[in-house]
Amino acid sequence: MTVMPRYDFYGPIHKGLRLGLSRLMLRLGSQDFTDSVSAAALLADLRAQLALSAAHLEHEETHLHKALDARLPGAARTLEDQHRGHQTRFAQLARLMAALEAAPVAEHPAHGHGLYLAFSAFVAEDFHHMHEEEAVTGPILHRLFADEELQAIEMTIIASLTPDENIAYMRLMLPAMTPAERAGLLSGMKAGAPAEAFAAVIELAAKPSLPARDFDRLAGELGIAA
Ligand SMILES: [Fe+2]
Known part of the structure; x- marks a missing residue:
């Protein structure tokens, strides 16, 4: 079970x-x-x-x-x-x-x-x-x-949260999570949050905080351009 x-x-x-x-x-x-x-x-x-x-x-x-x-x-x-x-x-x-x-x-x-x-x-x-x-x-x-x-x-x-606070927390959280947790959190956000807010998290938090390999894997899982 x-x-x-x-x-x-x-x-x-x-x-x-x-x-x-x-x-x-x-x-x-x-x-x-x-x-x-x-x-x-x-x-x-x-x-x-x-x-x-x-x-x-x-x-x-x-x-x-x-x-x-x-x-x-x-x-x-x-x-x-x-x-x-x-x-x-x-x-x-x-x-x-x-x-x-x-x-x-x-x-x-x-x-x-x-x-x-x-x-x-x-x-x-x-x-x-x-x-x-x-x-x-x-x-x-x-x-x-x-x-x-x-x-x-x-x-x-x-x-x-202000948009800046949201990005600051995301910059800490994303690299601290497992790849599966990261993909789960961001696919929920992709489905539920406004498109600009999701794009800002990808550009300003995920991209600068993750090693290139991890970011590419995440982009693949989310179906977005790396
Ligand atoms: Fe507490």
Whole structure:
């Protein structure tokens, strides 16, 4: 008997966030903080990632936790406590980045190392949190909601994104997914989203974020020109 997999609410976005955070973790560890130009580019990318991470927490709270609490009061409490912890980390990381930028260049490596350590603590906490959501909350969602309901919640989140935010999340999610997951997500989008929105995701997210071989395979599966 084949068991149909349930709708994976957290999987794709969490894979993308893990990829984005892991890449930054590696870059922060190997960055020469006396090189002001590349360090500034790294801090800009770090700020952009933290903005996506913060917006993701807000999406879950506004669209998912309210629905979850309505069916099982208190079920989102632990997750929301963990989100508060993340917000404290975001404020700490913002302070550390500003302090680095305000310091003389000779002190940048020491500030950079402090930033690396604080970011590693955030990544550890966020990985633990996302694991809790997928391993503990995921099965609760499947018990309390039909797949169509979870999909509808997901659609309200997607509808709340600006086009730029949508592309930024897609740039993280697509290279983080398996080829089959990628083709599944984008064939759904090809069938259901406006043609321009789908074309923008292909041109601005899939093409620049995937190795050529993976993009060609995806284009073949979607029936679009590579
Ligand atoms: Fe969360």
